[in-house]
Every structure is written in structure tokens, then in C-alpha cells.
Amino acid sequence: MGAEWKLNDVNYTSISDFLFAGFPGLILVPELLGVTFILTYFLTLLANIFIFYVIRKHETLHTPMFIIICNLAVSDVIYSTVISPKIIQTYLFGNRTIKIHLCLVQMYFLHFAGSVDSFILLVMAVDRYVSVCYPLRYSTLITNTVAQRMCSVAWVLGAANPLLIVSYASILPYCGPNKISHLYCEYGLVVRLACTDTTFHLQMGISVGCLVLLCPFLLILLSYLKIIISVLKITTVSGRTKAAYTCSTQLIVITIYFLPRVFVYIAFTAGFSLQGDLRIALGIIYCLLPPILNPIIYSFRLKEIKQVMFKILKHKDITQLPSLS
Numbered sequence: 194m195g196a197e198w199k200l201n202d203v204n205y206t207s208i209s210d211f212l213f214a215g216f217p218g219l220i221l222v223p224e225l226l227g228v229t230f231i232l233t234y235f236l237t238l239l240a241n242i243f244i245f246y247v248i249r250k251h252e253t254l255h256t257p258m259f260i261i262i263c264n265l266a267v268s269d270v271i272y273s274t275v276i277s278p279k280i281i282q283t284y285l286f287g288n289r290t291i292k293i294h295l296c297l298v299q300m301y302f303l304h305f306a307g308s309v310d311s312f313i314l315l316v317m318a319v320d321r322y323v324s325v326c327y328p329l330r331y332s333t334l335i336t337n338t339v340a341q342r343m344c345s346v347a348w349v350l351g352a353a354n355p356l357l358i359v360s361y362a363s364i365l366p367y368c369g370p371n372k373i374s375h376l377y378c379e380y381g382l383v384v385r386l387a388c389t390d391t392t393f394h395l396q397m398g399i400s401v402g403c404l405v406l407l408c409p410f411l412l413i414l415l416s417y418l419k420i421i422i423s424v425l426k427i428t429t430v431s432g433r434t435k436a437a438y439t440c441s442t443q444l445i446v447i448t449i450y451f452l453p454r455v456f457v458y459i460a461f462t463a464g465f466s467l468q469g470d471l472r473i474a475l476g477i478i479y480c481l482l483p484p485i486l487n488p489i490i491y492s493f494r495l496k497e498i499k500q501v502m503f504k505i506l507k508h509k510d511i512t513q514l515p516s517l518s
Contacts, residue, residue, distance in 0.1 A: 227285030
């Protein structure tokens with residue numbers, strides 16, 4: 194039984210647990226979903242750790258672009274680890290409840306990892322913008338140190354971003370209902386369960402979302418618009434193809450990450466309610482799909498990583514690989 198408190202001369206008893214709704218309209222064996230999420234999580238860890246290992250181990254890949262990819266891999270592992278274990282527990286063991294304080298912890302790290310991803314993708318866009326639009330100055334403007342510093346700023350901003358919203362969510366009174374219409378503790382859905390007026394808190398969430406989602410997204414769109422213009426001005430076919438191919442890899446990653454999030458954000462801001470399975474499915478897509486697809490995309494589209502992969506498959510020592518330059 195939770196603590197008692199009074200609101201408008203009415204006594205309420207606070208709750209101590211939240212309950213995840215899951216997929217309300219999905220007719221499937223829960224254990225099958227649990228196994229699916231286990232496999233997804235395992236592959237996510239394996240793929241991102243592989244990318245991180247390859248980049249860290251092979252000095253030829255110690256360039257700004259791969260330093261950024263390495264940071265993204267770490268962020269993706271954190272993102273997936275924050276969400277997947279509880280989803281697996283929900284479907285494999287039938288435990289849909291979560292203590293409120295653990296929900297707040299998950300909320301912090303969920304928004305932390307999501308913010309870091311947004312800012313790192315912005316750093317990636319800046320790297321590609323300078324590479325294509327200022328190729329002669331790229332080596333002096335974007336060094337390994339500069340790339341790592343930009344990524345460090347992304348991590349700091351990502352860590353600071355959720356502090357305010359999670360702090361506000363933690364002091365709200367919760368007395369029921371306690372069902373979260375999702376598979377994890379998303380700020381907006383949790384705050385709506387509070388037994389008080391949450392208009393200010395929801396508006397604050399929208400403002401924070403604009404800062405960490407829409408602002409990077411719009412800056413990325415602007416940078417790629419300028420990249421496209423610069424690519425079209427390249428006279429040689431080989432130069433144009435190389436620039437377009439490299440940038441298209443990042444563009445695929447950015448599209449997978451941002452489009453579902455922007456759609457949900459705009460729908461939430463406009464007051465349009467995404468009900469049931471659609472909201473949950475979109476949440477799963479934009480939280481769990483990018484971490485597993487990112488390393489796959491980089492592995493198959495970047496020749497440097499592909500060459501290293503081929504060497505590994507041939508059982509050669511990665512530390513003795515020849516230069517790929």
C-alpha cells in the first residue's frame with residue numbers, strides 16, 4: 194500500500210507500481226514475442242560490439258567518421274539495454290509491473306540514450322557536410338580530436354537533457370490508474386497517469402523534444418540539402434559517386450532513426466492520439482530497430498569495414514591487416 198496524501202480536500206493513496214499494457218490487440222503467444230526480443234537484443238549487442246571492436250582495434254579506421262560511428266555504437270548498446278530486458282521479462286516471464294522509482298530510472302536512461310543518438314547523428318551530418326562541401330579543408334577542420342570532442346559534447350548534452358523532466362516526473366503524485374500504454378517508461382505517457390494537472394509538464398516535454406529531436410533533425414536536413422547541392426556541382430563522375438555513396442549511408446541511418454520519432458512527436462504535439470498497437474509498434478521501431486540496423490548498414494556499405502570483415506572471416510589476425518588507404 195502506498196502513502197496517503199490529500200488533493201483538493203480529498204484523500205488519495207499513492208501507488209507503488211506501474212503496469213505495462215503491452216500489445217493489447219496482438220494475438221500471439223507471449224513467449225514467442227519474448228524469444229524474438231531476446232534474439233533482437235543479442236544481435237544488437239553482437240553487431241555493435243563487433244563494430245566497436247573493429248574500429249578500436251584497427252588503426253586504419255581511426256578517422257573522424259569511424260570515431261563518430263564508434264560513439265553511435267556505444268549509444269545504441271545503452272539504448273537497447275535500457276529497454277530490451279524489461280520487455281523480455283514482460284513477455285517471457287509475464288511480469289508486466291515495474292516499481293515507480295525503477296520506471297523513473299529507465300525513463301532517464303531512455304531519454305539520455307535517445308538524446309545522445311540525436312546529437313551524434315547531428316555530428317555525423319556535420320562531418321559529412323565538411324567532407325563534401327570543404328574537401329580541401331576537411332583534414333584540418335575535422336580531426337580525430339575535434340570529432341571526439343563533438344561526440345563528448347553530445348554525451349554531455351544527452352546526460353543533461355532528461356534531468357529536468359525526470360525530476361518533475363518524480364515529484365508528481367500517482368494514485369491510479371497505473372497502466373502505461375507502452376512497453377517502457379516514456380515521459381509523456383507516465384506523466385499523464387499523475388493525479389493532478391499535468392499541462393505544464395506535458396508542454397515542458399514537448400519543448401525538450403523540440404530541442405533534442407526537431408532541432409537536430411532540421412539542422413541535419415539543412416546540411417544534407419547543402420551536401421546534395423555540392424554533390425551535383427562535382428564534375429567528375431567518380432567523385433560524385435563516391436560522395437553520394439558515403440553520404441547515402443548516413444542518410445539511411447538518419448532516416449530510420451528520425452522519421453518515426455518525428456511522426457510520433459508531431460502527432461503528440463498536435464493532440465492526435467495514437468492508440469493501442471500503433472503507438473507501441475512505432476515505439477519499438479524507433480527504439481529497437483536503429484540499434485540493430487546501424488551496424489549492419491555500416492558493415493555492408495562501407496568498404497573499409499567490409500574489408501576488415503572479410504579478413505576476420507578468413508581467420509586472419511585483425512591486428513596484422515594491411516592498410517586500407
